[in-house]
Amino acid sequence: MMMRLVLMCCLCCFVLGCTKDNNEGQSTIRFWHFWSEPAQRKALEAIVRRFEETHPGVHVELTALQWSDGKSKLHLAFNAGTQPDVLHLGSDWLAEFAEAGVLDTISSGVDTDIQFGPYAIPWFVNARALVQWTGSHPTYKWGLCATDPHNVIKRTLPLLWRWGAPQFYTRMPLQSDMDEKLVYALDSLRLVAHDHALIVPSRDLDQSFLRGEVYQMYTGSWIMGMAKEQGITSYRVEPTVSILNGDVLCATKKSTNKKLGHALARFLASRGIANMFTDSVVDAGLSVQEIDRYWVDHSEDGIPWFGFFDTLKESVPVATSATLLDAEPIIEDMIVRCYDATSIDDVRRIVRDARSRLQ
Numbered sequence: 224m225m226m227r228l229v230l231m232c233c234l235c236c237f238v239l240g241c242t243k244d245n246n247e248g249q250s251t252i253r254f255w256h257f258w259s260e261p262a263q264r265k266a267l268e269a270i271v272r273r274f275e276e277t278h279p280g281v282h283v284e285l286t287a288l289q290w291s292d293g294k295s296k297l298h299l300a301f302n303a304g305t306q307p308d309v310l311h312l313g314s315d316w317l318a319e320f321a322e323a324g325v326l327d328t329i330s331s332g333v334d335t336d337i338q339f340g341p342y343a344i345p346w347f348v349n350a351r352a353l354v355q356w357t358g359s360h361p362t363y364k365w366g367l368c369a370t371d372p373h374n375v376i377k378r379t380l381p382l383l384w385r386w387g388a389p390q391f392y393t394r395m396p397l398q399s400d401m402d403e404k405l406v407y408a409l410d411s412l413r414l415v416a417h418d419h420a421l422i423v424p425s426r427d428l429d430q431s432f433l434r435g436e437v438y439q440m441y442t443g444s445w446i447m448g449m450a451k452e453q454g455i456t457s458y459r460v461e462p463t464v465s466i467l468n469g470d471v472l473c474a475t476k477k478s479t480n481k482k483l484g485h486a487l488a489r490f491l492a493s494r495g496i497a498n499m500f501t502d503s504v505v506d507a508g509l510s511v512q513e514i515d516r517y518w519v520d521h522s523e524d525g526i527p528w529f530g531f532f533d534t535l536k537e538s539v540p541v542a543t544s545a546t547l548l549d550a551e552p553i554i555e556d557m558i559v560r561c562y563d564a565t566s567i568d569d570v571r572r573i574v575r576d577a578r579s580r581l582q
Contacts, residue, residue: 249280249281249282250280250281250282250480250483251281251282251283251284251480252281252282252283252284252308252309252480252483252484252487253283253284253286253307253308253309254271254283254284254285254286254307254308254309254310254311254487255286255287255288255297255300255307255309255310255311256285256286256287256288256310256311257287257288257289257290257293257311257313258287258311258504258507259287259288259289262503262504263504263507264285264287265503266499266500266503266504267285267500268285269499269503270491270496270499270500271283271285273496274487274490274491277490278483278486281483283487286307290313290372290373291372294316294548297310297320301323301325301475304477306325306475306477306478307475307478308474308475308478308479308480308481308483308484308487309472309473309474309475309478309484309487309488310326310472310473310474310475311346311470311471311472311473312343312470312471312472312473313373313468313469313470313471314339314343314468314469314470314471314540315468315540315541315543315547315548316548317339317340317342317343317471317473317543318543318544318545318547319544319545319546319547319548320342320473321340321342321343321545322545323545324476325475325476325477326342326343326473326474326475326476327342327473327474327475327476327478327481327485328341328342329341329342329343329344329473329474329485329488330485331343331344331345331489331492337469337511339469339471342473343471343472343473344471344472344473344488344489344492345469345471345492345511346469346470346471346472346491346492346497346510346511347469347470347497347501347507347508347509347510347511348467348468348469348470348508348509348511348535349443349444349468349469349470349506349507349508349509349535350443350465350466350467350468350508350531350534350535350538351377351378351381351441351442351443351465351466351468351534352441352442352443352444352460352461352462352463352465352530352531352534353381353439353440353441353460353461353462353463353465353534354432354439354440354441354442354446354458354459354460354461354527355438355439355458355459355460355461356432356435356437356438356439356457356458357457357458357459358435358457358458359435361435361436361437361438362419362421362436362437363419363420363421363431363436363437363438364415364418364419364420364438364439365415365416365418365419365420365421365437365438365439365440366420366421366423366428366431366432366437366439366440367379367412367415367416367420367421367422367428367440367562368422368423368424368425368428369422369423369424369559369562370424370559371424371425372551372552372555373551374424374425375555375558375559376392376466376541376551376554376555376558377441377466377468378425378428378440378441378442379412379441379558380392380466380541381441381463381464381465381466382408382411382412382415382441383405383408383409383412384408384464385463385464386407386408386411386412387404387405387407387408387411388400388404388405388407388408388409389464391404391405391408392541392542392554393539393540393541393542394542395542395543395544395546395547396581397542397550397554397581398578398581398582401574401577401578401581405574406567406570406571406574407567409557409558409561409564409570409573409574410561410564410567410570412558412561412562413561413562413564413567413570416561416562416563420562421436421437422562425442428440428442429442429445429446429449432446432458433446433449433450433453433455435457439461441465443506443508444505444506444508444509444528444531445505445506446458447505447527447528447531448505448506450527458527459527459530460527460528460529460530460531460534461530462530462533462534462537463534463537464537464538464539465534465537465538466538466539466540466541467535467538467539467540468508469511469540470507470508472488472491472492473488474488492510492511492512493512494512497510497511497512498510509532509535550581553577553580553581554577556577557573557574557576557577560573561573
């Protein structure tokens with residue numbers, strides 16, 4: 224009996240020792256991202272599993288954030304010291320976190336002319352394009368976006384540029400371009416809003432367009448995938464100057480797995496791997512490394528795809544500043560209020576109020 228107890232104790236010690244060694248031999252990388260929808264998460268998980276297969280003993284812990292409250296959660300994490308090792312950001316968010324000193328410099332290893340500075344690896348680029356219905360006569364002349372954070376700017380700013388305020392939101396301080404040019408551009412928007420425009424959240428707007436209810440609006444390249452699924456071809460894309468949106472990958476300065484974190488970021492943005500994601504998630508836009516490949520591979524999608532590609536080539540980035548994210552809801556509120564303005568003097572007061580809030 225004593226001998227059996229001794230053998231059992233030895234066996235337990237051996238098992239516990241092996242378990243301890245296995246745990247010590249495994250490294251965990253925490254990756255926070257904004258691909259929170261089910262199809263997006265599934266596509267990202269599949270790519271991350273490939274990274275784990277090529278890096279035995281490495282586990283990537285994924286955390287999905289929402290654009291609506293992700294910024295607040297990131298601030299809390301950095302303040303508490305619980306920040307991730309790798310972080311997905313929109314290019315317009317980059318300046319705030321870079322200037323806060325929480326990001327690590329990282330070499331991109333990405334062969335592209337599109338760069339976002341020493342703290343980010345360029346991942347995807349996208350732009351909102353002007354789509355026009357070519358089927359039966361729609362009910363609404365325009366589709367305008369309301370209430371959705373970040374989307375009001377992206378779907379409306381190209382119109383303000385076309386209608387007389389081409390520099391607004393492209394440089395800081397924003398107040399310097401909140402002048403009579405912007406007033407007249409917003410008044411044009413007011414007139415459009417009053418003249419048979421549908422004003423609804425982004426997703427409702429896209430569905431209304433595909434039902435043939437809206438003649439024209441600005442939307443992302445995902446509309447092509449939605450149209451293809453429903454067998455819809457009665458639309459075209461008119462290339463115009465729009466906002467160049469970028470998704471970037473960053474490494475955090477206080478990461479305890481910097482080497483592996485950098486490796487994961489470069490892997491996700493590498494040639495071919497990024498395209499696996501965009502092939503599954505059409506609203507991701509275009510991989511910055513493979514734009515030329517997309518031109519060839521998507522030629523069968525016809526004129527709409529080339530319209531998005533041409534829009535992308537004509538698009539420009541918005542202003543870069545650590546304070547831009549705080550200014551965005553003020554600007555979006557200004558735009559939405561102008562939808563319901565009753566006169567150009569009313570628009571002028573709304574602009575003056577927004578300018579005062581920014582100051």
